[in-house]
Amino acid sequence: xxxxxxxxxxxxxxxxxxxxxxxxxxxxxxxxxxxxxxxxxxxxxxxxxxxxxxxxxxxxxxxxxxxxxxxxxxxxxxxxxxxxxxxxxxxxxxxxxxxxxxxxxxxxxxxxxxxxxxxxxxxxxxxxxxxxxxxxxxxxxxxxxxxxxxxxxxxxxxxxxxxxxxxxxxxxxxxxxxxxxxxxxxxxxxxxxxxxxxxxxxxxxxxxxxxxxxxxxxxxxxxxxxxxxxxxxxxxxxxxxxxxxxxxxxxxxxxxxxxxxxxxxxxxxxxxxxxxxxxxxxxxxxxxxxxxxxxxxxxxxxxxxxxxxxxxxxxxxxxxxxxxxxxxxxxxxxxxxxxxxxxxxxxxxxxxxxxxxxxxxxxxxxxxxxxxxxxxxxxxxxxxxxxxxxxxxxxxxxxxxxxxxxxxxxxxxxxxxxxxxxxxxxxxxxxxxxxxxxxxxxxxxxxxxxxxxxxxxxxxxxxxxxxxxxxxxxxxxxxxxxxxxxxxxxxxxxxxxxxxxxxxxxxxxxxxxxxxxxxxxxxxxxxxxxxxxxxxxxxxxxxxxxxxxxxxxx
Amino acid sequence: xxxxxxxxxxxxxxxxxxxxxxxxxxxxxxxxxxxxxxxxxxxxxxxxxxxxxxxxxxxxxxxxxxxxxxxxxxxxxxxxxxxxxxxxxxxxxxxxxxxxxxxxxxxxxxxxxxxxxxxxxxxxxxxxxxxxxxxxxxxxxxxxxxxxxxxxxxxxxxxxxxxxxxxxxxxxxxxxxxxxxxxxxxxxxxxxxxxxxxxxxxxxxxxxxxxxxxxxxxxxxxxxxxxxxxxxxxxxxxxxxxxxxxxxxxxxxxxxxxxxxxxxxxxxxxxxxxxxxxxxxxxxxxxxxxxxxxxxxxxxxxxxxxxxxxxxxxxxxxxxxxxxxxxxxxxxxxxxxxxxxxxxxxx
Numbered sequence: 001x002x003x004x005x006x007x008x009x010x011x012x013x014x015x016x017x018x019x020x021x022x023x024x025x026x027x028x029x030x031x032x033x034x035x036x037x038x039x040x041x042x043x044x045x046x047x048x049x050x051x052x053x054x055x056x057x058x059x060x061x062x063x064x065x066x067x068x069x070x071x072x073x074x075x076x077x078x079x080x081x082x083x084x085x086x087x088x089x090x091x092x093x094x095x096x097x098x099x100x101x102x103x104x105x106x107x108x109x110x111x112x113x114x115x116x117x118x119x120x121x122x123x124x125x126x127x128x129x130x131x132x133x134x135x136x137x138x139x140x141x142x143x144x145x146x147x148x149x150x151x152x153x154x155x156x157x158x159x160x161x162x163x164x165x166x167x168x169x170x171x172x173x174x175x176x177x178x179x180x181x182x183x184x185x186x187x188x189x190x191x192x193x194x195x196x197x198x199x200x201x202x203x204x205x206x207x208x209x210x211x212x213x214x215x216x217x218x219x220x221x222x223x224x225x226x227x228x229x230x231x232x233x234x235x236x237x238x239x240x241x242x243x244x245x246x247x248x249x250x251x252x253x254x255x256x257x258x259x260x261x262x263x264x265x266x267x268x269x270x271x272x273x274x275x276x277x278x279x280x281x282x283x284x285x286x287x288x289x290x291x292x293x294x295x296x297x298x299x300x301x302x303x304x305x306x307x308x309x310x311x312x313x314x315x316x317x318x319x320x321x322x323x324x325x326x327x328x329x330x331x332x333x334x335x336x337x338x339x340x341x342x343x344x345x346x347x348x349x350x351x352x353x354x355x356x357x358x359x360x361x362x363x364x365x366x367x368x369x370x371x372x373x374x375x376x377x378x379x380x381x382x383x384x385x386x387x388x389x390x391x392x393x394x395x396x397x398x399x400x401x402x403x404x405x406x407x408x409x410x411x412x413x414x415x416x417x418x419x420x421x422x423x424x425x426x427x428x429x430x431x432x433x434x435x436x437x438x439x440x441x442x443x444x445x446x447x448x449x450x451x452x453x454x455x456x457x458x459x460x461x462x463x464x465x466x467x468x469x470x471x472x473x474x475x476x477x478x479x480x481x482x483x484x485x486x487x488x489x490x491x492x493x494x495x496x497x498x499x500x501x502x503x504x505x506x507x508x509x510x511x512x513x514x515x516x517x518x519x520x521x522x523x524x525x526x527x528x529x530x531x532x533x534x535x536x537x538x539x540x541x542x543x544x545x546x547x548x549x550x551x552x553x554x
Numbered sequence: 555x556x557x558x559x560x561x562x563x564x565x566x567x568x569x570x571x572x573x574x575x576x577x578x579x580x581x582x583x584x585x586x587x588x589x590x591x592x593x594x595x596x597x598x599x600x601x602x603x604x605x606x607x608x609x610x611x612x613x614x615x616x617x618x619x620x621x622x623x624x625x626x627x628x629x630x631x632x633x634x635x636x637x638x639x640x641x642x643x644x645x646x647x648x649x650x651x652x653x654x655x656x657x658x659x660x661x662x663x664x665x666x667x668x669x670x671x672x673x674x675x676x677x678x679x680x681x682x683x684x685x686x687x688x689x690x691x692x693x694x695x696x697x698x699x700x701x702x703x704x705x706x707x708x709x710x711x712x713x714x715x716x717x718x719x720x721x722x723x724x725x726x727x728x729x730x731x732x733x734x735x736x737x738x739x740x741x742x743x744x745x746x747x748x749x750x751x752x753x754x755x756x757x758x759x760x761x762x763x764x765x766x767x768x769x770x771x772x773x774x775x776x777x778x779x780x781x782x783x784x785x786x787x788x789x790x791x792x793x794x795x796x797x798x799x800x801x802x803x804x805x806x807x808x809x810x811x812x813x814x815x816x817x818x819x820x821x822x823x824x825x826x827x828x829x830x831x832x833x834x835x836x837x838x839x840x841x842x843x844x845x846x847x848x849x850x851x852x853x854x855x856x857x858x859x860x861x862x863x864x865x866x867x868x869x870x871x872x873x874x875x876x877x878x879x880x881x882x883x884x885x886x887x888x889x890x891x892x893x894x895x896x897x898x899x900x901x
Binding site for chain 1: 560561562563564573574577578581584585588589592593595596599600603604605606610611612613614615616617618621622625626629630633634636637639640641642643644645646647648663696697698700702704705707708709710711713714715716718731733734735736737738739740741742743744
C-alpha cells in the first residue's frame with residue numbers, strides 16, 4: 001500500500017565503477033599503514049581480528065570443559081587442569097571477548113559514521129587502546145602458556161591472593177592492563193558523542209546504537225578503574241603479603257567480593273547494552289518500521305547503566321552480608337530488571353504492523369529477544385534472596401548468565417556483524433548459509449544451556465571436575481548442544497572469510513536502512529563522508545511516503 | 555542404574571525445601587506466562603506482518619505512553635511480589651530457632667570437619683535427627699568454602715577468620731549430598747560428603763556411642779586436651795583454658811590482670827574507648843586473636859595474641875567454654891563452679 005521510502009542515496013547500486021574507488025581498505029596496503037593507522041574503521045578491523053582469536057581460544061577451553069563433563073568421573077583432564085580450563089575460558093571470554101566485542105569492533109566502526117563524523121574525537125588514543133588491549137592479552141596468554149591460572153575468573157580471595165600456586169600474577173596484570181583499553185574507548189566515545197554529532201543530530205535523533213554505546217561508555221569510565229584497583233590490591237597482597245583480603249594477614253576476604261562485583265556486575269551491562277543497541281537497529285530495519293517507544297529504549301539504557309552500579313550485593317547473598325543489605329540489594333535487582341523488560345516489550349511492539357523480512361541479522365535479533373527474555377526472567381529467580389540460597393554457585397547461575405552473555409551478547413554480535421558486514425567490507429555474506437548458521441546457533445545454544453537450569457536446581461555446583469552419577473544425562477545433553485553450537489560458530493567464520501573475496505559486491509545500502517552510515521559507499525572512504533551530512537529529522541524514518549528527502553547530504 | 559535416573563527436582567528433605575519449591579513453581583509459572591506471551595507475540599507478528607511484496611513498508615507507529623507505563627508498572631508489581639516472597643524465605647533462613655541441636659563446622663581444603671555440641675566428631679559426614687532444628691556454626695581454616703545441601707535447599711559460605719551460621723530442620727530420614735559450593739582449589743569437587751538424617755532415637759543412640767578414632771588435624775589439635783575426640787567442646791575448651799594459661803589472668807572471681815569471663819558471653823561489654831560491644835562469638839574470637847583491638851574498660855592491653863597458636867576447632871572450643879561460664883554452673887561442663895556474684899566483675 002505505501003510507497004517505499006527510498007531516496008536517491010538509498011537506491012541499490014547497480015553499476016560497478018570501472019576503476020576501484022578509494023576506500024579505507026585499499027587506501028594503503030602496507031603493514032605499517034594498518035599497525036599505525038588512526039582510522040577508526042581500521043582500528044575496528046584490528047580489534048575484530050584480535051577478539052575473534054581470543055574467542056576461538058576461549059571456545060577451545062570451553063570444549064575441554066564440556067568434554068570432561070561427559071562422564072561423572074574426572075577422567076579426561078586432571079583436576080588442576082580442569083580448574084585452569086574453566087578459569088581461562090572465563091577470563092578470556094569476559095575480559096578479552098565479551099567486554100570489547102561490540103564496542104571495540106562495531107562501535108569503533110559505527111559510532112563516528114552514525115553521527116556523521118570523520119573519526120572519533122581522539123584517533124591516536126583509539127589506536128593506543130588497541131595496543132593496550134594487545135599488551136594485556138599478551139600477559140594473559142603468557143599466563144596460559146606458562147601453565148595457566150586456576151582461580152576462576154572471579155579471583156576470589158584468599159584463594160587467589162594466598163593459596164593458588166598458579167600464574168595468578170600474569171593473568172591479573174593482563175586484566176589490569178586491558179582495563180585501560182576499555183577506559184580509553186569509553187572516554188573516546190563519550191567525547192565523540194557529545195562533541196562531534198552532525199548538524200541537526202540532536203540527542204533524541206541519535207540512533208539507539210549510539211545511546212547504548214553512550215551508556216556503556218559511562219560504565220567503562222566509572223567502573224573499570226575499580227576492577228583495576230581491586231586486582232592491584234590482590235597483587236599487593238600476593239607479592240608483598242600486605243593484609244587486605246586474607247584474614248590470616250588481618251584482611252577481609254569478603255571485601256574483595258564487594259570490590260570485584262562493584263565492577264563486574266556493571267560489566268555484565270557492558271556486555272549486553274551494546275547488543276541491545278544492535279538489536280534495536282536490526283529490528284526496526286527489517287520490520288521497515290520506526291522503533292516503538294524510541295525514548296523509552298534510549299533512556300532505559302541510561303537507567304540500566306546507572307542502576308547497574310547499585311546491585312552488586314546480589315552476588316553476596318550467601319557471603320555473610322547483613323540481612324538488611326541482602327534485602328536492599330534484592331529489591332534493587334528487581335528494579336533494574338524493569339528497563340530491560342521495557343526494551344523487550346518495545347522490540348516486540350515494533351514488529352506489530354511492520355513489513356518483516358527474515359535475513360540472517362533479523363534471525364539473530366529475534367533469537368536474541370527470545371534468549372534474553374529467558375536470561376532476564378531467570379535473573380528474577382536469582383534476585384529472590386531466599387531462592388538464591390539454593391541455586392547460588394550452581395549450574396542454574398551458569399545457565400542464567402550464559403543466556404545473557406551468549407544468548408544475548410554473542411547473538412547480538414553475530415547479528416550486528418552480518419548486518420554491517422556489507423558496509424565494513426563491501427561484500428555480501430552468503431544468505432542461505434548465514435540463515436542456517438543462525439538457526440544452528442540457536443538450537444545448539446538452547447541444548448547446551450537449558451539443561452543446566454535443571455542441573456542447577458538439582459544442586460550441581462559449578463566448577464566441579466567430577467559429579468554424582470545422577471547428573472550425567474543432563475551433562476551429556478549439554479555437551480551435545482555445545483558441539484552443535486561449535487558448528488554454528490565455525491560456519492560464519494568460514495563463509496564470512498570466503499565472502500571477503502567471493503561475496504556479491506555490496507551496495508551502499510543493501511538493507512535499505514536509515515541511518516547516516518548507509519549514506520556512504522560500502523566500504524566507506526577513509527574520511528567516511530565527502531561532506532558532513534545535515535540531519536533534519538528523527539531516526540528510523542521507515543514506513544513513510546512523504547519524507548524521502550528528510551535526511552540528505554547537504 | 556542411577557545414571558539413567560532423570561530427576562527434574564531434588565528431594566525435599568527439610569522444612570525449607572517445599573517452601574523454596576513453591577516459590578520456584580511460582581517463578582516458573584510467571585516465566586512461562588511471559589515467555590509464551592513474548593514468544594507468541596514475536597512469532598505471531600513475524601508471520602502475520604511478514605513482508606509480502608518486496609517493497610512493502612510498515613506503518614508509522616512511534617509508541618504509546620499508556621503501553622509503556624502499563625508494561626513498566628505491571629512487571630514491577632509482579633517483581634515486588636517475588637521480592638517479598640524471597641525476602642520472607644531468607645529472613646526465615648537467617649534466624650536459627652533457639653532450641654536447635656548445635657554443630658560446629660570447619661571447612662578446609664578439601665574436607666569437612668564437624669563436631670556435635672555433645673562431643674561426637676565426624677569428617678565429611680553429618681548425622682542429624684529428623685524433626686529437630688540443627689544449627690551450624692561454621693568457619694574455614696584456609697579459603698572460602700560453602701556448605702550446601704541441595705535436599706535442604708540451603709547453602710551458606712564458610713569463611714576464614716569469622717563465623718557464619720546456617721540451620722535446617724530435616725523432615726525425611728535418608729542420606730543426602732553435602733557439597734562445597736564455593737570454588738576452593740584442586741579438589742573442590744572432592745570436598746563432598748553426606749548428611750545422614752536419622753530417627754531421633756537412633757540419632758541419640760548414635761550420638762552417645764563410642765566413636766571410631768578419627769584422624770585429627772596435626773599435633774596441635776590432639777594436644778588440646780588428651781582425647782579431644784570424645785570430649786564435648788565445652789570440656790575441651792576448659793582444658794585448653796587451663797593449658798594455655800588463660801586462667802592465670804582470667805580468674806573466675808576477677809581481680810587478676812584480665813577481666814573475669816564468667817557471665818560475659820551474651821552481655822554488653824563496656825570498652826576502654828567508651829563504646830560498648832555485645833560479647834558474641836565474633837567478639838570472643840577477636841579478643842583471643844587480636845586482644846589489643848577492643849580493651850575492656852578498666853584493664854590494660856597486656857594480653858598476647860594467640861593468632862597462629864590455636865586451630866579453628868580450639869577457638870570454637872574456647873568460645874563454647876566461655877559461653878558456658880554462666881552465673882549458674884552449666885550441666886556437663888565440670889569445673890565452671892563460680893559464685894554468681896563474680897558475674898558482676900566481668901564487665
